[in-house]
Amino acid sequence: MSQTPTIAVPPQKILRDALKDVRPQEEGDQAYEVVEALYPICRSITGDGVRQSLRLLQGTVPLQIREVPTGTQVFDWTVPKEWNIRDAYIKKAGDRIVDFQRSSLHVLNYSIPIAQRMSLAELRPHLFTLPETPDWIPYRTSYYREAWGFCLTQTELDRMEEGEYEVYIDSTLEPGSLTYGEYRIQGATDDEVLFSCHACHPALCNDNLSGMTTAARLARLLDGVSLRYSYRFLWIPGTIGAITWLARNESILPRIKHGLVLSCVGDSGPFTYKRSRRGDAEVDRAVEHVLRHSGNDFEVLDFTPYGYDERQYCSPGINLPVGCFMRTPNGRYPQYHTSADDLTLVTPSSLGESLFQLMQVVQVFEENRPYLNLQPKCEPQLGRRGLYRQMGGIKDAAAREMAILWTLNLSDGRHDLLDIAIHSGIPFHQVSTVADALKEVNLLRPVE
Amino acid sequence: MSQTPTIAVPPQKILRDALKDVRPQEEGDQAYEVVEALYPICRSITGDGVRQSLRLLQGTVPLQIREVPTGTQVFDWTVPKEWNIRDAYIKKAGDRIVDFQRSSLHVLNYSIPIAQRMSLAELRPHLFTLPETPDWIPYRTSYYREAWGFCLTQTELDRMEEGEYEVYIDSTLEPGSLTYGEYRIQGATDDEVLFSCHACHPALCNDNLSGMTTAARLARLLDGVSLRYSYRFLWIPGTIGAITWLARNESILPRIKHGLVLSCVGDSGPFTYKRSRRGDAEVDRAVEHVLRHSGNDFEVLDFTPYGYDERQYCSPGINLPVGCFMRTPNGRYPQYHTSADDLTLVTPSSLGESLFQLMQVVQVFEENRPYLNLQPKCEPQLGRRGLYRQMGGIKDAAAREMAILWTLNLSDGRHDLLDIAIHSGIPFHQVSTVADALKEVNLLRPVE
Amino acid sequence: MSQTPTIAVPPQKILRDALKDVRPQEEGDQAYEVVEALYPICRSITGDGVRQSLRLLQGTVPLQIREVPTGTQVFDWTVPKEWNIRDAYIKKAGDRIVDFQRSSLHVLNYSIPIAQRMSLAELRPHLFTLPETPDWIPYRTSYYREAWGFCLTQTELDRMEEGEYEVYIDSTLEPGSLTYGEYRIQGATDDEVLFSCHACHPALCNDNLSGMTTAARLARLLDGVSLRYSYRFLWIPGTIGAITWLARNESILPRIKHGLVLSCVGDSGPFTYKRSRRGDAEVDRAVEHVLRHSGNDFEVLDFTPYGYDERQYCSPGINLPVGCFMRTPNGRYPQYHTSADDLTLVTPSSLGESLFQLMQVVQVFEENRPYLNLQPKCEPQLGRRGLYRQMGGIKDAAAREMAILWTLNLSDGRHDLLDIAIHSGIPFHQVSTVADALKEVNLLRPVE
8 A cells, every 4th residue: 555665775796796896905905904903912712802803803894792601511512711811921030031912922821820939940841832943932722721831932941041930920710701703694595604713813813813804804795795695704712612603503504505614814825625524515516616727726635623613513413514715724834823823924915815716616606506408409509599609610619618518518407507617627607607698598497 | 821932041140250351451441442532522511512422422331311301490400501512713813713623622611602803802801721731721611600701721812912803602502401321220129329420521531531431331341240239320411410310310319229429530540439428338338448458549538518429419318328439539630620631641541440449349239248157156167168277276377267257257147248348357359258158058148 | 049150261351452462473483383394295175185284283273174075066066086195206217306205296286196107208298397497396286187297397307318217106086075174263243254275285385384374373363362253264275175165154154244365475575465356345444454554565456256265255156255365466476386485485474474464454353343423513522531632732633632533523323443544544453442432431332
């Protein structure tokens, strides 16, 4: 009865156009600025450092900050006490010779408080160094055993003489909550794509400020695009965060169709993809295909139950199709888990290029489907539909014609576009483009 | 009541004996003579050149010439107008500087008629050359877009000066028919083996006078042999001919058990087999096995939807087990689709050797079947049946004994003789021979 | 009502502990001593030589000696007449120039008796040599065709001049029986593991005094160990012995879960495993896995129907999961089936090492089973169960932790421990050890 008012809705971009508009270098520059801002914050698996980091990422994308109380049972685990730290140092003769204010790595992550004077011999068991790289500070944690300690360079340790040291850690380990960030973009269906990154490491840039900022840029790029899938992004503390999220969202899991853990995506090494436990999930084939056509070196590894939160997503009772997208993987670069994983290890262009490859993977998710050739008996006459060169005898069919022939030949209901791209060696986006053209002339229809 | 008269039927040879009688070199010589006779005829996808060529092949085998009227609907296509040409030239000052009488390649195949004087600038867009091989004439067609043109060498083009040219093509493009050749040999069953070759190219010897003549020789050799399968041979215009035949013979298709497209079988390159779309059809395994034991280099390629008429036989709605048997494949030799694919590129011995390999493939089709070991518990005592050397301890079992042991071991109803040959690495004909011997002593029986 | 008397039963060792106690070098020394004792005895497929050899092996393990009468029908075969030999020679001018007393190889095995004078020309067709290795005596048999002959070195033959020779073979070929040895250890279940070796060759040490003595040592080691499977050992004449045993024990065959033929296990070559006909039986995967982690070179061959008694065990109507465990295989070492396969070709350490690898294979049989992860949703918290290092951030997880993570991840009911070991590349015994530890803390339970 009443007249529906006309509302001016800004038309949504489709993904293919959004992809054309991506400027990887600018994206990388933006991501790198956030890496710089996040670097000084002392993060851990709980505490204000995480909250502060998530608030900073809200400048990129309006993610939600979730709190889960200490003591909450999550599968076989319990959400731990919340850890916060304000200051920490070792003083000798009044001078701070190891100073948390200079690097959050200097304190053993999750150290209990201490304020005490002691001899070097007493202090020594609480000091951690890397003798082989004497100018780098190691990264150490003690989440589940109450302890205190300091990490320092071997050079600093070698300079420490006998005498009395003042040891001070102003930390608290008290009931509080575990904090994580979540952002969800609603697509045309409730089927979901999951991107997850660990947000618990302190001053380590590649591991994983790179993943945190790239995930945020990716979310920002997909926001406002017309999407088939819904997209969920998680910034969570490693292990306990993934376990907490999974335990609290079991009903969602059947809807997660594809997923990627993002970590170490900012260094200049070649791409590395670690397959999901399933090994042949669509995400596994999609990422390998995209990297194969990326023009970059890359490596594909089989799933192992060690690494990042794919350990949880791919545990046997969860078994989601979630792989891990990296450049140089954990443990394979010397700066890993040391103070040398700093702002010089990560570059804006590497961040931007990682983002660009991820967008291409998203394109596969969005556009991949099986089609049915509606003229399956012999080739249809493409020439009269303007889809084939008119003059015969030329030595090689053009690339577009090959994409058309492959797409027609394999669109028998048993192959989707990604199968066709992999089988033919033609980049997915070309196959997907000709599928659209063939659909327009009624030679293909999507299989429901 | 009436007495049946006794008719003297000449006893038919079995294939194995026919194969022993094949003299590849003589066969190749015979085929080459027909290549020479076919070379000057201007063929196209329709017209008198095809008819004349098929009549010439009737000298080898009494094939039938079929006509399908212009305008007939064949799947997504329509049989085109018939093209005939009597003469064509470009004259300058009264001299034929490009002359169809010297080579049928000089005219753009399917050119519409023209008789006109024009400047070089007007003529130029209708001239086709190969700048990189300046003494070769290219092969060009324009079947489905009405056009006219000439093909010539770059050297000839470079000599053409400004001035007035007389351009003349005495062709007709009118309702008529599409012509193809067909020959069928009835075997013990109606299950068929298909050999198909394109017969539409003008003065190109390897592509495909080689295939046309080899198919005819093969048909002649199989004629009069006692065969298990029926054999059908097609000499058809590329693409439209295969589509026309398939559209008019859909009811036959379920009976086609194996098939091969023959093309480029006359050059001296190694054999190339391109698998059927199915990839693991019996023809695919048979050809690969035969080539592996041929003593020649060979290459096996996966199916792609580009090439010869396997494109149609292997379209998703037809999907016959048809591969493509070649020496150097289309596009991989420099003379491909040029005037250099001439009588020097093809040799009698290459033609003869191609024929010999095809006969061995036919032997696999004819003799391959699964058998059942009738003494499957432990080895039967071969010695008392005269099938095993009597003295033990000798270091290596002879090849024949190995063939016997493999055939007994794998004749469990799940492997046919070709499986056994492939698995054991023993040539099929040896496995088939010992299977006969084992059948005679009641150690094997064919599985129905 | 009546009181059950307390019987002092010596507690049985478990296999893992038995394995720790094995001293390969001592075992090899013991085996080698028996090889030396067996060497002079003239064995054949029947006769007193076999009986004498089996009685000698009873010094290692109390095997039972079985007799099957001549003429017994066994599948397609008949147990042959029993052959015995006391003496044989060729005399020239009263001198024994070829003398059975010096080597049992000198007589064609299964020769019928002869006592005759003849010229060299008459004798010549009955003499066998190896011209290429002129100082080695060949090994020849004529079990199923009545014949007589002598084997000698080419050098000896070359020295034989014209003249009269006295030829004497004091043998008998009469109704009697076929003799074999059998030993069975009862385990917790009636499911069986079969070890079989041929015991019919005369003075050939690697082929197969090595297998005969190693089988006996293995039986002795397993005796008194608490076992899951029952273990059956066979010392049988090649071919006819295996056929005889199989024909008389068909009802047992379904209970044979794994089996190995042992032959040529005493030379210094790398290990060779020839797969069962099935190709992917547990025994195939177990032996390959054990050899891969043995620190030795090794080769794995696919099944072929030639070799040792795996020919019978893997005939299509029997098709047991029986592979063949060897060092250098039959026919691949020059001394094979010659007098050079003597006491110098076999070494105690090779025998001992073979035994050790076999014990590890037995360990896989005994301990392999699928388990179910009882906390399959995410990783369980290993730290509070004392199964994980307490301090995080360390670059590499220790090997034990990786074994724990793999075992938990793949214990989904579809993988057994051997699958997990193969997939992860971790030695089986490590996976099996952590599975026990996980079972103790209720994280795993065996799948029934």
